Amino acid sequence: MDEKEYAKHIDEIVELRHYFHQHPELSNQEFNTTKKITEVLNNWGVKIIPTKLDTGLLAEIKGTQPGPVVGLRADIDALPVYENTKLVFKSQNAGIMHACGHDLHMSSLLGTIRFFQDHQDLVNGTLRFLFQPAEEAGGGADQVLQKDVLSGVQALIGFHNNPNLPVGTIALQPGPMMAGCYKFDIKIKGQGSHGAKPEKSKDPIVVLAAIISSLQTIVSRNIDPQDAVVVSVTHVSAGKVWNVIPGEATLGGTVRLFNLKDAAIVKKHLIELAQRIAAAYEEKVEVIWDERTLPIANDVKLTQAVINNLSIKVQKPVLSMAGEDFATYQKQIPGVFAFIGSNGKSDAADWHEPEFVGFDEMLPIGIQYFVEGTLGLLKYLK
Secondary structure: OOOHHHHOOOHHHHHHHHHHHHHOOOOOOOHHHHHHHHHHHHHOEEEEEEOOOOOOOOEEEEEOEEEEEEEEEOOOOOOOOOOOOOOOOOOOOOOOEEEOOHHHHHHHHHOOOOHHHHHHHHOEEEEEEEEEEEOOOOOHHHHHHHHHOOOOOEEEEEEEEEEEEHHHHHHHEOEEEEEEEEEEEEEOOEEEEEOOOOOOOHHHHHHHHHHHHHHHHHHHHHOOHHHHHHHHEEEEOOOOOOOEEEEEEEEEEEEEEEEEHHHHHHHHHHHEEEEEHHHOOOOOOEEEEEHHHOEEEEEEHHHHHHHHHOOOOOOOOOEEEEEEHHHOOOOOOOOOEEEEEEOOOOOOOOOOOOOOOOHHHHHHHHHHHHHHHHHHHHHHOO
């Protein structure tokens, strides 16, 4: 396929990308975004499949020949971030920004739909295009699965733009790509007292400090050194008055890893450490462990089918400790997820930063990945 075909409608797709960037919406509030995508698809004559989703939508294109059903997914929500860029199309919604580049994702998917409208003869099967809500806040993929939106889909393909990679780059491999993301909160219940009468207290701050120090041994003494695992305490809270020992203290943070076996190990030791330390000081502790996203692990055979059909050279990815709920789909539907370069400058801001900038020039590459990857999946599944 001539690469010019992937950029045939690029002016229209860039214009849409700018619109989405200027009008970002938070998770589960993507009503205008959904309305805009719906209007565009209706104008193009693309079939929209009714779903029970409050935001987001599912579209479909059938090929000229019967065959497998392949899903293509892009997320559509933004972040509660004040944009600090010089883009002429910067956010018009104060305090909300596409600081993770989901505007690039949904625009690439729209460009892919435009391509397949022109080339339905290439499709031996059915394509379902998912514009997914609420990736950032979590729960978007769960909504899609719970409401049976992807019924019948045999394989799923997606990607995330990566500002650390230059435009024109695709990074992809079988197996791990992005980390599982877990959240923990620990509440310590002691006994408060006057700061001058510590003997009357059961000081939860002492327990908090001991737990924080001990958590650092979970990885170093229980995890295989060849596995990548991060345990980070990110917030603590205890007391409000300078001369009072509080009765409670809290701490919380995140765990990132690529192996579900390691998740079980970390969870077990985190809970046991907190309980045993609190008991040693005659205090009580409550631990909450929350699975936010699973590790993304690409299906080996499907990933190879995608790589074999890509005309762009694929490089080995640097695994990301960030989480992405594409992994939720992979529990039920085998999938392939890639990184596509969106900036690549040495000083490029990363995901979720106010200065994040993804270049329009990434869009033809995103379309090409979706098109060629999807055709590779159709060939393999037939």
